[in-house]
Amino acid sequence: MDKIRIKKLDVFAKHGVFKEENVLGQKFVFSATLHLDTAKAGASDALEDSVNYGEVCHFIREFAEGRTFRLLESLAEHTAAAVLDRFPLVKGIDLEIEKPWAPIGLPLESVSVEISRGWHQVFIALGSNMGDKKKYLDDAVEALDELEGCRIVTVADYIETEPYGGVEQDDFLNSVLLMDTRLEPDVLLEKLHEIEAAADRKRTIRWGPRTLDLDIIFYDDMLLHTPTLTLPHPEMHKRSFVLDPLVQIAPWAWHPAIGKTVRELWEELK
Incomplete structure (x- = not known):
């Protein structure tokens, strides 16, 4: 630079x-x-x-x-x-x-x-499988864009996906967005939890139904492991509902731990 x-x-x-x-x-x-x-x-x-x-x-x-x-x-x-x-x-x-x-x-x-x-480049996965799913995702995108020190760059198409994790529930609506942020990872995570709480997100069943799910997938090329946050997201390369929208907006994005691009991870999963 x-x-x-x-x-x-x-x-x-x-x-x-x-x-x-x-x-x-x-x-x-x-x-x-x-x-x-x-x-x-x-x-x-x-x-x-x-x-x-x-x-x-x-x-x-x-x-x-x-x-x-x-x-x-x-x-x-x-x-x-x-x-x-x-x-x-x-x-x-x-x-x-x-x-x-x-x-x-x-x-x-x-x-x-x-x-x-x-400014840091961050990819965030969004998902909902309760109520008005599209509205939950739309409201989340708007809330993120209104956060001080954040600005949305692009949002992938919303896609319908089958639930992950073996819990019987409704299909999900998923997407991924690219955002620039001045917030540090732990602060950004707190803000994501606040947006989820505003959408009445309940954390009762692992991989269970939820009104809104927001996960940090990549934060620059940072490798991080704390009790509350692992970067990159440890399951992202196994999840088509993350890679399908992610490859649409950032096939070039690099996984710093695995050493492959998003497109390579997507092709391997397919």
Whole structure:
């Protein structure tokens, strides 16, 4: 990924733990590295194919001057999120905020907080086999697209599938969607559970009927195993109701544990 760097942007703003800092204000120094693909702009020589770093500088200054945060950590987190939301071509940002006049009663050059944030590519499987199945899936897609720090890229066709797991029940309506998110996996999982709960999802019978089922299939190329989440989804390569819609929108997607593409996994299962 290519980079545009902004170094030592001075901003006078009102952030700090002490009341005087919130009233009188002080200097903050912003440095940012924007991660993006500059190849198209390099070939076209057109500003609209890149990110206007002047606009980014003015945006950061206006954002920092128009709000008050107690902690540098919070100022950095919200500034990074705002830049990612405002400038779609920016895929990631490394942001450092220095506070040269930090009131600690000792001589120092500055204190700073430095963070890295960015968009992650996530595939989520959706399923329902109770009530108005299509409405449950439609509502889930809408809820995900409305989540702060999330944006839907594409949704596969809805397909009818037979139930999985041996429990006698109605057929399912399934799909898979591709989404960009700024949320970390554990936070995203919590949000998925909240959306399921809003759809009156009950977890009583393993592989039993449900109003809504949302599973993270891939999160970038992350390999993760915790008590609550395994990535990639440990059963996805065995499930046609996942691979059939997934191969429609992302046959190129790579399974980092198995070392095969979605199309290869789909062909093997078929």
